[in-house]
Every structure is written in structure tokens, then in C-alpha cells.
Amino acid sequence: MAANIAKRPNGRWRARYRDDAGREHARHFERKVDAQAWLDEQTARMVRGEWADPRAGRELLSAYAARWQSIQVSSPGTARIIDNALxxxxxxxxxxxxxxxxRRSDVQAFVKWLESRELRPATESGPARxxxxxxxxxxxxxxxRVMDAAVEDRVIAISPCRRIALPKGHDDEVEVPTLEEVDRVRDALPERWQALPVVLAGSGLRVGELLGLRPSDVDFLRRSIRVERQRLQTDQIAPLKSRASRRSVPVGQVVIDALAxxxxxYPATExxxxxxxxxxxxTYRRWKRLVSDAAKVAGAEITSHSFRHFAASALISGGASVKQVQAFLGHASAVVTLRTYAHLWPGDEDRTRKVLDAALGPLGARADSVRTEAASEG
Structure with a gap:
């Protein structure tokens, strides 16, 4: 970093330096020692990678975020999430x-505002959403992500998104509908659509995967469904979320009969x-509305994704391993499966007790012996 300090005709000291891009930055001080301290601070920030152009930080968040969004490389689903959030x-x-x-306090206040923001006011038919x-x-x-990018671009020195308290709600653990609730929602749907909840609950397919199916994807003889594409909310056919999403899903006779x-x-097209x-x-939008209306009639807290949770829960209850559930649902890794459904795997406490009892077996036997001797003496 090229830097120097010079005394001005008015007696003040001018400290200046050039950044990595060759742009000059300068400030004036009454004392030379203050000018030197300022230059030392800028040098230290550059060495630590914390330096940012003071002028760049004056850009509005809206302008920088728009530029950042325009250069992102992401899947259609991720792009939609980014666009909605911004x-x-x-x-x-x-x-x-x-x-x-x-500031950090501004970000924390923003999170607090999000947590209490009403998307839909309370009405006679239900509470506020x-x-x-x-x-x-x-x-x-x-x-x-936007703020991290601004740090990397040296627009700001430090991201304000640090040590932010985020809400922890009941949605951390998925709500699994009961078979009765699934059945009530199915009955509340028009007859044309009653097969869909059965297929979703029996295959664990994502809604987009289900709507992207073609007749040729169903193997009635081998009782399986081949998942190769998805239908987006924009009604476009697109590749799947990940390589793991491309799979052949085994289904039971109930699903096969419902499809037949x-x-x-209601004949399909090619x-x-x-x-x-x-x-x-x-379309995605039409199906989402159909499920929402049917759930209200059935008095059940069910969304389109609830059927997928039902399928996962049924597998876990039947003794399926994490890897089996991961492959069935098309998760990219077992971490995703565990993060979503770990609380549904039964028997962990019982297994813990058995392991500890086995490890402490000799102590337990000795304690029983002492109790037996005491009883015989009494």
C-alpha cells in the first residue's frame, strides 16, 4: 500500500494512501501523530483482510442486492426463494x-419484524397468519449471503449478520398427519383428484415430482415410479433438485390400484x-389450492408436503434405516434426512437403557447379591 504524510500550507497534516485498485484515499489531521495512526489502522485492516472502500459502503442495499442477485448461479427453486426474500x-x-x-442491531430488529409480520390478518374463519x-x-x-458478498467485494469491512438470534418454532419438527387425516382430506377432494393424496402418501414424492410424471414413468408390473423431472410453480418442466432426486421409487399395491x-x-396425455x-x-398452483380447500373442509392441518412426511413416518415406524429413507425420499445426503426426521426414529431411549444395563451388569449382579444376603439375615 503506497502511503505518505505531508504538511499542508495551513499547518494541517494530510495522510493519503492508494488501495489495491489504485484509488487514492486521504484525510486531514491537526497532528502528525493522528495522521500516522490513521494510516497504520488502514494498513492493518488491509493485512487482516478487513479493509473496505469507505465510498463503496455508501451504496444502497437495494442497488447492491439487485446486482448480487443478477449474477447468482442457482436452481430455479433457489432463485425463487432469493427473489421472494429480497x-x-x-x-x-x-x-x-x-x-x-x-448495524447488527438493525438486522436483529429486521428478524424480529419478520417474526411478527402478519401475512394475513385474523378473521372469523381463523387466526392471523x-x-x-x-x-x-x-x-x-x-x-x-448478500452481506457476506459485500464483505468479499470490500464494500463493507464486517458483515452485520453476526450473532443474530433466530426464532425456534415448532416447525423445527415436522408435523406428521395421521392416516385418518389423510383419508378425510382425500374424501374432501373432488373425485378427479382423490388418487393424488394416495400416491403422494404412498410414494413420498415431492409435489413438483408428482406433477412432472408421465404415464411411461409408472411401471405397473414392477410396482415402481421413475422420477426424472419436476414441474415448477411456474408450470415449467425442469431438472430435479439434485442427482439423488433422480430415482426409482417402490410403491405398494394400494398406490398402483389408485393410479390404475x-x-x-381420467386419461392422461403423453x-x-x-x-x-x-x-x-x-399445475402446482391448482393442486395447492385444491389441497388447501379440502383441508379446511376436513378440519385437518395438512399441506401438499404433509403427505411426504406421512410416507417418511410410515417407513421409519416400519423399521427402515436412515439410508433407506434417504434413498426413498431422494435426499442429497443422510444429514438432510436426519435433520428432518430424526425425532421420528423410535427406540433410542430403550436402546440406551439396554446398553447401559449391559455395561453395568456386574454392578447390578453384586447389588442383587447384597440385597439377597441382607434379606436372609433379616
Missing amino acids: RIHIVPRLGSQRLAYI TLSAGSVRNIYEVLA AHLAS DALFTDELGKPL
């Missing part, structure tokens, strides 16, 4: 602030297993 939550709340002026703890964390993570009965009454009344592929 457009609906982050930019309206923090977009008018300059990057260098956003607010963001779930998981949604709040997802939005915060997008903001944290559905196709007999490109879509499930079609609407006009013969067009069933």
Missing part, C-alpha cells in the same frame, strides 16, 4: 439504507400423468 421482505424494509450504515420460524431463517440467510383407477376414468378438466397438465 422483493417481498428485505428490500422493502432495509433497501433504502446504505450498506456501511446497517405469520411467517414460520423456518421461513424467517430462510429470509435471514439470503440477507446474510384414475387413468381408467406428457402428463395428471391432467385437468381441459386435458392440460395439472
